[in-house]
Amino acid sequence: MPGSARTRITAGEWRGRTVLTPHGAALRPTTALVREALFNILGELVVGAAFVDLYAGAGTVGFEALSRGAASVTFVERDRAATDLIRVTAARLGCADRCRVVTGEVLAWLRRRPDEIAAADICYLDAPYRDDDSAVALELIAQGPPAVMVCEHHRARHLPEACGRLRRVREATYGATRLTFWRREPSSRSGAGDGVR
Numbered sequence: 001m002p003g004s005a006r007t008r009i010t011a012g013e014w015r016g017r018t019v020l021t022p023h024g025a026a027l028r029p030t031t032a033l034v035r036e037a038l039f040n041i042l043g044e045l046v047v048g049a050a051f052v053d054l055y056a057g058a059g060t061v062g063f064e065a066l067s068r069g070a071a072s073v074t075f076v077e078r079d080r081a082a083t084d085l086i087r088v089t090a091a092r093l094g095c096a097d098r099c100r101v102v103t104g105e106v107l108a109w110l111r112r113r114p115d116e117i118a119a120a121d122i123c124y125l126d127a128p129y130r131d132d133d134s135a136v137a138l139e140l141i142a143q144g145p146p147a148v149m150v151c152e153h154h155r156a157r158h159l160p161e162a163c164g165r166l167r168r169v170r171e172a173t174y175g176a177t178r179l180t181f182w183r184r185e186p187s188s189r190s191g192a193g194d195g196v197r
Helices: 030-044 060-067 080-093 108-114 114-118 132-141
Strands: 004-008 018-023 050-054 072-077 098-103 121-123 148-154 166-174 177-184
Touching: 018 050, 018 080, 018 148, 030 060, 030 121, 030 148, 030 177, 050 060, 050 132, 060 072, 060 080, 060 098, 060 121, 072 080, 072 108, 072 114, 080 098, 108 132, 121 132
Parallel strands: 050 072, 050 121, 072 098, 121 148
Antiparallel strands: 004 018, 148 177, 166 177
């Protein structure tokens, strides 16, 4: 497709299939190494999950989640060329009915839709390294937290151990990239917490 490059899905139903990414755009797709590590850590939590991919870029993480058994993915990305390609990839893979694509600013969307974050099983946040909104986004997400929250960020950036009902449970570093995992603590009326240990 003119104006696009290709990234391959690493595992699952669509292993080896390609995700289109805008050629030459200022997007930083999550590497195959980091995606494989992410989903190895999440394991069976992905199966049947409602997954939210924030700063989705061309959707490589979200499509990887669908390939590995997620029930649905909401992609939120401000770059219209990228969200147009998400829709093209979803049609090519035959999963458009499991995808919701939002073109808009992530922080503004989080302020408007806390109910959607609260209903999510897994939320993935990958803000641009050069203009990192991770801390602000995390505070908004913590107001109605998902069961599991994961942030991809530069290894030099340190994010809080706790934010609202989210408690950090794991960190993993791959080159310049760090993945930080939080899980939602149970409320006083609920049972055991959800998520990565």
